[in-house]
């Protein structure tokens with residue numbers, strides 16, 4: 001059996017840390033796979049904040065949540081706004097209490113790829129996410145170097161993470177070394 005994909009490992013790292021009833025954020029809702037995962041993980045007493053700048057992504061996420069009938073889900077708040085506004089959208093009583101923030105960069109799967117994440121909003125959003133996390137909370141970022149602009153964004157995110165003070169955050173890369181350079185990879189951050 002080979003190593004799990006970046007997306008699977010991101011969910012594993014979150015599952016190890018997001019407890020029942022704890023709030024979490026999906027910074028790039030897309031078609032809602034991570035939002036649903038977070039909502040299941042946090043359960044009935046939790047709240048998940050899911051951001052996307054495309055209405056169609058939030059509609060797909062809502063559909064996925066509504067058609068799920070296995071077990072109690074957290075309350076999902078869909079927010080049609082860029083993730084760099086997350087500190088304003090998440091109520092202040094959840095600041096410093098968020099257990100996990102997931103970023104899955106790039107474009108909406110199945111879309112025309114015109115709308116993509118970009119460092120001008122991704123980097124401030126990551127900084128905001130770090131501020132919202134509780135101690136030992138986890139930030140996962142799946143990076144896509146394969147599309148135009150994706151490599152530059154991945155490099156900018158890596159440089160940002162590498163510059164974090166090790167006393168405040170632990171950072172880790174999960175990346176296949178002998179696959180195509182365009183293969184998605186994962187950056188994980190634990191807040192100390």
Ligand SMILES: C[S@@+](CC[C@H](N)C(=O)[O-])C[C@H]1O[C@@H](n2cnc3c(N)ncnc32)[C@H](O)[C@@H]1O
Nearest residue numbers: 028029030031032033034052053082083104108
């Ligand atoms: C790779 S997809 C996310 C996939 C999603 N995590 C899933 O499980 O289906 C990236 C998403 O980021 C969204 N996006 C792009 N720029 C954004 C921004 N500034 N703020 C929030 N979402 C953004 C896109 O609209 C797209 O839906």
